[in-house]
Amino acid sequence: MTRPSTLLDKLWRSHEILRREDGTSLLWVDRHLVHEGSHHAFARIAARGATVAEPALTLAVTDHYAPTRDRLHIADAASARMIATLADNARRHGIELLGLDDPRQGIVHVVGPELGLTLPGLLINCGDSHTSTHGAFGALAFGIGATEVAHVLATQTLWQRKPRSMRITANGSFGEGVTAKDLALHWIAALGADGARGHAIEYAGEAVANLSMEARMTLCNLSIEGGARFGLIAPDDVTLRYVRGRPRAPVGADWNRATAHWRTLASDAGAAFDREVTFEAVDVAPTVTWGTSPDQAVAVDGRVPDPDALQPGSADAVRAALEYMGLAPGQALEGVPIDRVFLGSCTNGRLEDLRAAAAILRGRRARVPGLVSPGSSAVKAEAEREGLDRIFVDAGLDWAESGCSLCVGMNGDTVAPGERCASSTNRNFRGRQGRGARTHLMSPAMVAAAAVAGRIVDVRSLTARQAAP
Amino acid sequence: MKGWSTHTGLAVRLALDDVDTDQLIPARFMSRSRADGYGDQLLHDLRRDARGEPDPDFPLARHPQASVLIAGRSFGSGSSREAAVYALVDAGIRVVVASGFGDIFAANAVNNGLLPARVDEVDRVRLDDAVGERAVRAAVSLERATVSLDALTVAFELDDTRRTKLINGWDDIDLTLAREADIARFRERRRREASWAWPAPDGPR
Numbered sequence: 001m002t003r004p005s006t007l008l009d010k011l012w013r014s015h016e017i018l019r020r021e022d023g024t025s026l027l028w029v030d031r032h033l034v035h036e037g038s039h040h041a042f043a044r045i046a047a048r049g050a051t052v053a054e055p056a057l058t059l060a061v062t063d064h065y066a067p068t069r070d071r072l073h074i075a076d077a078a079s080a081r082m083i084a085t086l087a088d089n090a091r092r093h094g095i096e097l098l099g100l101d102d103p104r105q106g107i108v109h110v111v112g113p114e115l116g117l118t119l120p121g122l123l124i125n126c127g128d129s130h131t132s133t134h135g136a137f138g139a140l141a142f143g144i145g146a147t148e149v150a151h152v153l154a155t156q157t158l159w160q161r162k163p164r165s166m167r168i169t170a171n172g173s174f175g176e177g178v179t180a181k182d183l184a185l186h187w188i189a190a191l192g193a194d195g196a197r198g199h200a201i202e203y204a205g206e207a208v209a210n211l212s213m214e215a216r217m218t219l220c221n222l223s224i225e226g227g228a229r230f231g232l233i234a235p236d237d238v239t240l241r242y243v244r245g246r247p248r249a250p251v252g253a254d255w256n257r258a259t260a261h262w263r264t265l266a267s268d269a270g271a272a273f274d275r276e277v278t279f280e281a282v283d284v285a286p287t288v289t290w291g292t293s294p295d296q297a298v299a300v301d302g303r304v305p306d307p308d309a310l311q312p313g314s315a316d317a318v319r320a321a322l323e324y325m326g327l328a329p330g331q332a333l334e335g336v337p338i339d340r341v342f343l344g345s346c347t348n349g350r351l352e353d354l355r356a357a358a359a360i361l362r363g364r365r366a367r368v369p370g371l372v373s374p375g376s377s378a379v380k381a382e383a384e385r386e387g388l389d390r391i392f393v394d395a396g397l398d399w400a401e402s403g404c405s406l407c408v409g410m411n412g413d414t415v416a417p418g419e420r421c422a423s424s425t426n427r428n429f430r431g432r433q434g435r436g437a438r439t440h441l442m443s444p445a446m447v448a449a450a451a452v453a454g455r456i457v458d459v460r461s462l463t464a465r466q467a468a469p
Numbered sequence: 470m471k472g473w474s475t476h477t478g479l480a481v482r483l484a485l486d487d488v489d490t491d492q493l494i495p496a497r498f499m500s501r502s503r504a505d506g507y508g509d510q511l512l513h514d515l516r517r518d519a520r521g522e523p524d525p526d527f528p529l530a531r532h533p534q535a536s537v538l539i540a541g542r543s544f545g546s547g548s549s550r551e552a553a554v555y556a557l558v559d560a561g562i563r564v565v566v567a568s569g570f571g572d573i574f575a576a577n578a579v580n581n582g583l584l585p586a587r588v589d590e591v592d593r594v595r596l597d598d599a600v601g602e603r604a605v606r607a608a609v610s611l612e613r614a615t616v617s618l619d620a621l622t623v624a625f626e627l628d629d630t631r632r633t634k635l636i637n638g639w640d641d642i643d644l645t646l647a648r649e650a651d652i653a654r655f656r657e658r659r660r661r662e663a664s665w666a667w668p669a670p671d672g673p674r
Contacts, residue, residue, distance in 0.1 A: 128549055229573060
């Protein structure tokens with residue numbers, strides 16, 4: 001009888017080409033996703049005269065610098081150069097490119113799953129920390145830096161030490177208005193932004209099993225905000241239903257062989273994790289960040305901390321965050337006025353996210369301006385088919401093209417200094433959305449509710465009124 | 470990349486916890502080519518006031534020749550941007566001391582010859598106090614895994630793989646190409662046993 005294995009063990013084993021004496025593994029990479037930011041890596045392989053080892057396993061997507069408006073005339077010279085450089089590198093190395101004019105273009109972590117390039121049992125790398133998104137399919141997916149991107153380009157492999165294993169279990173069912181985003185912010189607030197550092201997280205439990213594929217992607221996406229480079233969910237019927245029939249997904253005999261393998265990709269009963277943490281879904285409320293780190297988050301009906309009530313060490317960080325955010329110690333979060341909203345990103349820019357936001361905005365007006373950037377051009381087209389774009393526009397928000405946009409602030413979309421933005425994104429770091437910008441992370445429905453109220457508000461107060469006769 | 474096993478230089482303290490990658494280098498600067506250098510963009514916004522004027526009291530402004538940075542409790546969490554490491558290296562930093570590092574940042578650092586020296590929080594505070602507002606001569610040994618300031622010596626943690634890599638200045642691609650036959654064998658087996666892992670030709674949705 002062999003020792004019970006975790007999902008991480010199984011995925012690692014099936015990609016390990018060899019292990020050095022020092023414990024470092026050489027891993028085979030099944031999919032490599034590159035974007036404009038990969039220019040340093042292409043320059044590195046050019047400098048050593050290397051070629052791309054497996055162009056057919058590599059996909060280039062224009063997302064980080066993608067303009068959300070007027071794509072034919074890119075005003076910013078640096079953005080235009082970054083986009084052109086990616087196209088040049090893709091052409092030179094025979095890599096398929098989903099550029100601005102391609103109907104399949106979008107944020108790389110939205111596009112991979114849409115095309116069926118993201119599959120259970122694969123190892124997926126991208127020079128982007130939110131690559132953990134793809135772990136929602138039961139894939140070993142993790143973000144890498146430029147030197148590592150160059151290594152994957154040149155060899156289709158990567159040296160890596162196996163991370164420690166951690167399981168986060170969410171029991172029971174979520175209450176009304178509570179989403180995967182809230183569970184993520186909840187556990188990160190509980191364990192800290194470095195709480196899962198050095199670990200690969202497997203998410204489990206009834207509340208996780210009941211999540212849609214898109215919600216699972218949101219949960220795994222945010223793993224890195226709690227310090228984990230990897231987030232994993234064992235594939236099940238929900239996963240297989242999502243994957244089946246996608247353009248690049250396996251077909252025929254390959255589909256049968258694949259699914260037979262995918263069914264084995266679960267942690268065995270009795271498998272030991274280095275760390276186990278359990279939450280009750282009923283304890284998770286709509287959650288909002290108040291500070292400048294994703295772990296600085298509380299339930300929407302909560303209050304920001306009072307640094308005077310804290311230990312000196314942590315008090316300084318809280319004081320600095322409150323000062324940057326323009327909030328008073330102990331202030332209630334609900335009612336804080338906002339200046340604008342943003343809906344989009346690889347965290348919460350998929351169709352279900354837009355539907356959830358539109359459900360709140362339908363027949364209402366936003367009191368503040370805001371931008372809606374769908375996670376992909378395919379999401380945009382489908383949302384328009386459903387008429388969601390009209391709901392956003394009628395509410396007074398801008399309906400724009402797809403890209404990373406205001407999540408990372410590279411393409412010219414920014415929040416002005418001192419402005420407060422309710423945002424469906426993943427990082428509330430200082431200056432993330434623009435110099436001096438104040439970001440509050442929350443679910444798409446909560447962003448929509450904030451737009452309607454012009455302040456941070458509990459989305460459940462709007463849905464309750466909506467349900468009343 | 471050139472290897473190294475000891476380093477002596479001036480240490481300054483940053484006196485900031487939780488410096489994330491977006492602080493190390495704001496996203497709006499990342500389109501530069503590597504050859505143009507990133508040193509002038511290190512901690513760009515943190516070292517300037519609201520009007521964008523450089524703060525002359527910022528530690529690295531007072532001691533621009535520093536090469537050892539005594540940072541805070543967590544350093545480099547967030548994005549995979551290697552430019553965060555380029556900015557440090559190009560500004561002359563060889564060693565960052567903190568009580569925790571972002572996983573991707575730490576990997577990127579070692580790939581560029583920058584030591585992410587993880588120390589106990591208690592030791593970090595001792596180093597922090599020893600440096601104060603000054604720039605203090607520091608000696609760092611990779612072999613002994615220690616950082617020394619005057620009479621104070623503290624141990625840092627770094628796994629053997631990373632230590633060896635910093636000392637040898639290895640280029641991973643060269644190491645990997647030496648394993649070409651193993652890789653080819655693995656690829657062939659995966660192609661045979663898991664043909665589904667290759668993308669299908671474009672099909673109907």
